[in-house]
Amino acid sequence: MTRTKPSTGHRRRARARRPAPRATRPQVMTLAALLVVASVVAGFMVLTRPDHTEPTAASGSSKSGKAAPKSTAEPKWDGKTKILGDGSTSYTGPQKGQLKPVPLKPGEKPPQFVVFSWDGALEGSDHLFSHYRELAKEYNAHMTFFLTGIYLLPKSKKDLYQGPMHGRGDAAIDYATDEHIRTTLEQLRQAYDQGNEIGTHFNGHFCEAKGGKYWSVDQWKSEIDQFYSFVENWKTNTGFKDIPALPFDFKKEVTGGRAPCLEGQPNLLKAIKSYGWRYDASSPGDFQIWPTKKNGIWDFPLQLLPYTDKNQALSMDFNFLYNQSNGEVHGDPSQYANWEQMTVDSYMKGFNRVYYGSRAPLFIGNHFEDWNGSIYMKAIDQVIKNVCTKKGVKCVSFKELSDWMDVQKPSTLAALRTLDPAQNPDWSAVVK
Template sequence: MLAARKRIACGAVVTAVAVGLAGCSGSGSPETKPGNTAGTETEGGAHGAKKGPPKSAVRLIGDGSTAYTGVQPGVLKPERLKPGQKPPQFVVFSWDGAGEDSQKLFSHFREVGKKYDAKMTYFLSGVYLLPKDKSKQYSPPQHAVGRSDIGFNDAEGIKNTLRELRGAWQDGNEIGTHFNGHFCGADGGVGTWSVEEWKSEISQAKAFVKNWKTNSGLATEPPLPFDYEKELVGARTPCLEGQKNMMAAARTMGFRYDSSGVGNQVWPKKTEGMWDIPLQLVPVPGRKFETLSMDYNFMFNQSKTVNGDPSQHVYWGNQMRDGLIQAFDRAYDGNRAPLIIGNHFESWNGGTYMRAVEETIKTVCVKDGVRCVTFKELVDWLDAQDPETLERLRGLGVGQKPPTGWQAYLTAPEAPASPLAPAAPGSASAPAPASADGPADDPADGPDAGLNPGPDAGSAPEGEPAAGR
C-alpha cells in the first residue's frame, strides 16, 4: 500500500460572466491511492476504428518492462472533413494519476468504455510503478531525493496497475503522464519549476515506466505492450500549475499536446507547436456560475470536502452529470467543439462523481456523430484537417451554430465575420482570464469557489492539507 496519502491542490479562475475553480489534477484523495490503494450536412463520420495487424513477435525494450508489439489496435483512423461536412462531436474522458487500487475503478471504467465505445486517456503518475524501498530513485526538482506528495506503491499495487495499463492500451486507450511527485503551491511546486527542471521530471516519469521490472523486482510479470518513449505524447500537470515551462520542455521531448489549461468550449489551437487542449468551464445547474469540467471542482463547489453531507450525495452527483450533459448539448447542437472532461479514480462523497461520469458516458457516447476518443486520437484528427477549416471552427463561440449552416460555413471562400451568438445563462462566452479581484459573489448562494486569482493558484478542500510543504 502507498506509504503516503494524496494531498490535493486546486486553483481558481474568474471570468466576467462565470466563476469556476481550476481543476485539481492530482489522482487520489487523502484517503486512497493506487497501492492503497449524404448530403454535405452529414455527421462527421460514424464510430470506427482500424483493426490492428495480426499479432507479431514481441520485441522487448530495455530491461523488458516495455515491448514493441505492433500498431496499437482499436485506434480511430483520422479523416479530413469533406467540404461542408459537419464535424464530429468529440468527447474526451481523462483520468489523472490513473492507477488500480482497492476501489478497482480503473478496471471498472475500462469495462464501461468498452460497453459504450468510449476510448479514454489515462494520465499515469510515474511513482505508481516505483516501490517505496526504491524511492531514492526519484530526485524531484526543488525537493529532497525520495520525496513524493502522493507517496509510492507496493508490489501488489504495481502489479494491479500494470495489468490495467496493458489492457487499457490493448483496448485502444491512451497512456499519458501526470508526472511524478505531485508537488503544488509556491514552495517548490511544479508552478515554480524551470524548463530544465521540467525536463528532469519528464525524463524520470518515462524512466519509471520503462524500468519498472528493475525497480520492482517483478521479473516474471509481462511487459507493457508499447514503447513508452513513442507512446507518451501528452500530459496534464499537477493542480494545473506550471503549464508554460512544462510545455517548453515537453515540446522538445516528443509531446504533441497538453491539457493543463483552463478555457471554454471552443475549438483548440496550437501554442508554439503543441496542441493546447484545456479543461473547460461548464454549467453548474441551479447555480449562477460555471466550474471546470472535473469531478474535483464540482466537489469543491458543493461540499469543499470529500466527506460531505450524505443526504446531498445523490443531488451533487446529479448536478455534475446534468452540468456535463448541458455542456455536451450546447456543443453538439452548436459549435461542435470537443468536450474535455477530467476525473480521478476516487469515491469522494460516496462515489457520487463516479456515478455521474458513468451516466454521462452512457448518455453521450452512443449518440449519432459522437466520438468518445483519447487526446491522442483527437490531435491526430486535428492534424489531418485543412488549417483553414480549423480556423473557421475556432471562429465559433460557445454553443454557437454556424450562422449560415455547416455546408455554407465550411465551404464559403471566407469565414463569415459574424458576432458571437448570445451565450446561454451561466455560460462562458470569453476566454478565462484571471481577475485580481477574486470571485464574484453569487446573490442567490453567497460567495463561491475561487481563493486565489489565476488558473495556477492553489487551494484545498476544507479540512484537507494543500499539496506541497
C-alpha cells in the same frame, strides 16, 4: 483542480486533509464571470479570441540528453514483438483500433468528440482503473489514462526519485504497494490493447510553493526523464519476473500529459517540444471552443460548463467538490444525491450546448476517488452511457483527437474557432 486525492488505499498521505483550492478558485471565478456576461448575448457566447495556432514543432534533442526524440512517422513494423531495455516494455507495432483521422468534406458536420481523462491512473483496492477501462470497452469508447511514474516504483526504491526542488524520495502522494504495482501493470496492458491512451501525470504530484509553477524548463525535463526511467525499468526496480513486458514503447506512445494541480504550463510547453509530444492538458480552464496550439502544441484545457443559473464549473471532479462541499471530501451525506444530479446535469448541459451547436470537443478530467460517497464516479458512469451512444459522437483519447486535428485544413480549423459554443451554423459556410 488536481490538488489532493485523499482516498482509499495509499494515494495520498493526508487522507483526511481538505483539498486546498487556492490555486483553483480565482481561475474558476474569473472565467465564470466572463462566461456569464458573454452568454447573455443572443443565447450563446460572443467571443473575440486570437488564433494562437502555430505549426507543429519539429522534434529536437532534450537538453538533458536522456530522452530520445520521437519520429513523426511510424516505422514499418515487421510483425515481430521487440523486447526493449530490461524487458519492462516492448514494441508490438502500431496500436490497434485507433480512430482513422480524415479531413472533413466540404459542408460536413464535425464529429462530436468527447475525451474522458484520468489523473494518476492506479489500480488500487477500489478497482476504478479496471472499472473505467471496462466501461470504455462496453460503450465503444477510448479514454486517456495519465499514469503517475512513481506508481510503478516500489517504496523500497523511492530514493531513485528526486523531484525538482525536493529531497530524494520525497513525494506529495504515497508510493504504491507491490500488489498495486502488479494490478496497475495489468490494467495498463489491457487499456492499451483496447485502444486507450497512456499519457503522463508526471511523478511526485508537487504543487504550490515548490510545485511545477516554479520549475524551470530543465527541471520539467528532469521530471519527464525520471518518468520514463520508472516506467521503462519497472522490472528491474520491482524484481518481478513473472509479469511479461508491457505491449508498448512509452517513448512512442506518450504524446502528452496533465501537470499536477494544472501548474507550470508555460515552461512545461517549452520542455516537451524536445520529446516530440503533441498536446498538453494542463491548462486550468477555457471556454467550450475548438482548441488551438500554444508553442506548436495542442492545448486541451478543462472547460467551463453551465452549473447553476449564475455560476459555471470547470469540467473536473475537484471543481464540483469545491462548489458543493467547499473542498471537503466527505460533505453532508444528505446532499449526495442532489450533488450527483447537479454534476450530471452540468456535464450534460455542456455536452448538449456543443452537440447541438459548434461541435467543439468536450474535455472531462477526473480522479479515481470516492469523494462525497463516490458521487463524481457515479456521475461519470451516467455521462458515459448517455453521450457515447449518441449519433455522431466519438469518445476518443487526446491522442486520437490530436491525430484528427492534425489532418484538418488550417482554414477549416480557423473557421471552427470562430464559432460560439451554442451556435449551430450553416456547415457549408464553415467547412469548405
